[in-house]
Amino acid sequence: MSANKVPVAILGATGAVGARFVQLLHNHPTFQIVALTASDRSEGKRYADAAHWVVEGEMPRMVQDMTLLATDPEAVRRVAPEVRAVFSALPNEIAATAEPAFAQAGMLVFSNASYHRMAPDVPLVIPEVNADHLRLLQHQRQTRGWRGGIVCNTNCTVSGPAITLRPLYDAFGVRRVFCVSLQAISGAGYPGVPSLDITDNILPYIKNEEEKMEAEARKLLGRLDGGAIREADFGLSAHCNRVPVIDGHTVTMSVETERPITPEEAVRVLREFRCDALAGLPTAPECPIIVREEPDRPQPRRDRMAGRPVGGMSVVVGRVRREPLFGDCGIKLVTLAHNTIRGAAGGSVLNAELTWRMGLAEG
């Protein structure tokens, strides 16, 4: 192990998001994977024998022979006493108690689970949207008496819309947003969606997804005010659908702004959107938002890996046009984000990189 890298663990490493964490943290310049945990069923097995490697490319040799640990701070500490951060791909019901246990034990938890997202003292962060919310960590440590802490990323479906809304909100204000998602099957994990349900079919419902999108969007675009987040006061309404696509969540949006807007102005602010606080972070995309002019883009298979240096971290927006039902104050567009990179593992890794840069890693 490189002496200079931060040793980290991945919790719940055997599933679809776990595989993405492995992929993104392998050869990472700042972090080094030193432990992997799993459910009781897989504890003690080799990672290569227990994991569902449902991402592109081969499993890195480095992790193949790692022995899966119990998802427990002591088990991790025993094997890797120096671990300072854990990336959680745990199912929600396990995350509920396991994540606080790791935080209590002094580790920073970068979580992909939804359980703690809406807790008032837990930062729910997409760095390009609300980097400053990370400062809630200090408040969280005080209140809870933790040396570590919990930082949540968002629901995978809201990540594209939230990043798209950030520059529009700042430039024009946002009043109402109608979202309809066409979500990839990898969003449901592995084994996830049975092929008998989704072949030649659409599922017009994803449990709790609409509620999450509606609530998280307001917290994400909210304002840090002392030790609390004041939610942004716009409304978002969602219809969520599952479609036969492997990766990449497409969301159509009809946005009502506070102030007049034209498609040309919208394209301009989306294109010019940058996030200086992230410049040079390994997982930060050069362009958070890529706007395409072709009438038929973004398309999930063709655009989901957009972004550099890490493919899948840029959001791709297209079909920016007037929304006739909102008069001068409306636009329609389509936004696409890779759900297990931008909307899950990649988002958490970027959160961790930023936490270190902001000097918030130490309690």
Added chain:
Amino acid sequence: MSANKVPVAILGATGAVGARFVQLLHNHPTFQIVALTASDRSEGKRYADAAHWVVEGEMPRMVQDMTLLATDPEAVRRVAPEVRAVFSALPNEIAATAEPAFAQAGMLVFSNASYHRMAPDVPLVIPEVNADHLRLLQHQRQTRGWRGGIVCNTNCTVSGPAITLRPLYDAFGVRRVFCVSLQAISGAGYPGVPSLDITDNILPYIKNEEEKMEAEARKLLGRLDGGAIREADFGLSAHCNRVPVIDGHTVTMSVETERPITPEEAVRVLREFRCDALAGLPTAPECPIIVREEPDRPQPRRDRMAGRPVGGMSVVVGRVRREPLFGDCGIKLVTLAHNTIRGAAGGSVLNAELTWRMGLAEG
């Protein structure tokens, strides 16, 4: 041929919608197929050799050996002088001139093409929505000096939303409707969508489709006033997407009503919706709208053939719930219609049945 049946022809019979016309008119109690036409390339061939039979079941023996005629009133008259109605599955650019030629020659054209839909004297009809618009035919005949006439069905995507809106409009008024479609590949005809474009993918754009939905919805729900249609004064905004589904267009709708509405009331008026003028017509569904209670319905593969006596003629609605962005005056729902039956061939056949019943067949 049965002496009592009305002899009819199918124009452009070799494509996907043509096949549906054959399927629905074969063994029809009122109409009898006596001629099939095609493009120059297929003229003179056997139907079985030229047709793309992309519907379920086998091609009826009765049509297999029919010789394809030119799409020309004289060619049809020569072989079948008694033809009184033609069902048009012609591409738009051919329909532009061919359909008027058939109308001029004294035949009633029940068209699936979009070319003449928005002409002021052409009835654009979904029987459950605006049966009375058929009376425009008399005005059309006078203005144009035709003995025949043109009756259009609607764009396949708007058929589900329009039928769903009819009872809501009558009971609560409608102000604004946000629609997002997830459209089946059969909507693009054959060969249509290349598999390389739609496998593991979504196409977020269908040329002219959004414009058609927005315009046709207002004409459909409009009011016949003398010799003209006064368009309904609500706004509809659409995002249209192509998805990897064979048949069945799913549309999510967020509806703002004039007067307060609850999901329970909406379900009630949708369920109770009937259309007495159609009672007993061979292709009319017993229930125009079927409302499902399960959280994850309608689904295209499982619900597209809903309806009796002709499968695929009922619209299936589900997920009726509050639309929070419209306060007391909003609901959200999902509607599904079979695009080549309800939204194309079946709609035209029902238009023809109703035209006969209303005594409008003769000029």
Added chain:
Amino acid sequence: MSANKVPVAILGATGAVGARFVQLLHNHPTFQIVALTASDRSEGKRYADAAHWVVEGEMPRMVQDMTLLATDPEAVRRVAPEVRAVFSALPNEIAATAEPAFAQAGMLVFSNASYHRMAPDVPLVIPEVNADHLRLLQHQRQTRGWRGGIVCNTNCTVSGPAITLRPLYDAFGVRRVFCVSLQAISGAGYPGVPSLDITDNILPYIKNEEEKMEAEARKLLGRLDGGAIREADFGLSAHCNRVPVIDGHTVTMSVETERPITPEEAVRVLREFRCDALAGLPTAPECPIIVREEPDRPQPRRDRMAGRPVGGMSVVVGRVRREPLFGDCGIKLVTLAHNTIRGAAGGSVLNAELTWRMGLAEG
């Protein structure tokens, strides 16, 4: 319940094959469903609440409210003492002990499970292939001291090849058969194949499937000799693949015959193949084998529902041509059978109909 119908139960009724049994036995002229069983997890629930209804059309009203029983002869007898036959869609490990228990309790078990198929005293029957093997039942009852008995249908993949081989074997003899299957996802039941595994993909392996095909084919085409089956002495070798198709197993076959054969002769004997012993049975297809001449048939989506009066009971064969590697004694062809109708539930129902006709229902 009709006084004249034979009361039957379905074991393991909530899965994919269970749903097919319900579909085929509902409104059956001879049998009447009076009980449905399930695993412990679903026992006591309404069928409509526990079943995965993954077949076309709606669940019959008749079964929706039936309460699921434990898969136990006494539980069934308690509710429906007259039950004389049970149709088993049980998983293999349950079938191992449950099916003998029902047979012991005096019921005839028509099983879709593989556990007992190769037992020497259990008839493994496709009526068109080896109806006379049913007579093994008498021997089975004697040996085991049962009043009931077990009759197995075959592995779903071997059903198409076995029916196709029957007339070829009789007319030309068969020496070697190379089979490669392209199997539908419904063959794995529900939830079965994860969509993440089969979207834009092929799985070139199905556990135990090749072994079953190779063994069962020889027993099916074997000869009943006293109380035993003498296996047919040809070799069959199989490669089994899973493909993204909902229903319908396609199998390519290269057949080496004992005596010279031409494609024309093969087509003739396949077309003329009939099975008089089955004439008039409700589920027996008019034509066991339908031979198509088009170069690109059979195709699963277009041909899987072939057959009358029950769609899906005919095997469809196409592309009959010379097999150059076998000189004068070889043909190549493609055969397709609906895996959950012909290859599963429909096969068992036909076995039951034939058992009754042959007077073997009573021990």
Added chain:
Amino acid sequence: MSANKVPVAILGATGAVGARFVQLLHNHPTFQIVALTASDRSEGKRYADAAHWVVEGEMPRMVQDMTLLATDPEAVRRVAPEVRAVFSALPNEIAATAEPAFAQAGMLVFSNASYHRMAPDVPLVIPEVNADHLRLLQHQRQTRGWRGGIVCNTNCTVSGPAITLRPLYDAFGVRRVFCVSLQAISGAGYPGVPSLDITDNILPYIKNEEEKMEAEARKLLGRLDGGAIREADFGLSAHCNRVPVIDGHTVTMSVETERPITPEEAVRVLREFRCDALAGLPTAPECPIIVREEPDRPQPRRDRMAGRPVGGMSVVVGRVRREPLFGDCGIKLVTLAHNTIRGAAGGSVLNAELTWRMGLAEG
């Protein structure tokens, strides 16, 4: 343009294989794209406006603005007089006359079209299989009086089996091979296979494909004898199927060898297979054949990009086991090759690299 690179053109650059040529030749160390040609319909357009970019990643900036030329040696010479090699992705009927015209004009044609493959003086080459056949070029130039020449790659489907057979043939001899293919839709080009034909379906027929496989395999494994190829004397029989997979042709093989073989021996010779003549060529894979041990590999989505340094150039073999129908002299296996890389554009690029290394580029 680098002074040291060989200037090349791509003929028929706008389709699926054309896009692969662009992808593989962009940043190539030896070759530099200086011209792109297309059909009359696209001549004069920008490449970015006319191309169907159906491969992963973005179109290289370098080619986006190139103007498409007519597929004519003079048109190419006019713009790029130094062109010495052309890569042909032409349709067969154009290749028939266009390729000889380029060869006559002094250019080496590395062709992906089938038209000239079986001509006695045209080398049909997969470098790992029959590199020495390239020497036919000298004979071809003499006979035809050309300064340039034509080198063909093989049918995409035969490439995996041929590479797999090479080491088996050398070690054990090969008598008969039964192949069944499951071919990706990209093999049919763009627009290619209509989605209405392949969704939830298999097409059990690909025109002329079986004949090509059977003939090309024998030429590939044949022996160069003076100015002619003596075909290898084994038999290959193929069933070709189209399946809903984007890229990657899977082929099951049952191989009868001349001498006894065990699966372990087969795995060993497949794994040890190397091709020294190619060492260090930019497109040559480190391992021509990768053997996987898992029971369910190779899978097209997961294995098609195997190989280094150019993904998609290795063949992946799995499920090596006994073929019971061939006694001691038989094995069964599954082989997978990327059809538009290994089986098309990548194969031609490797042919060109080898031609240069062997000093055959100059007539």
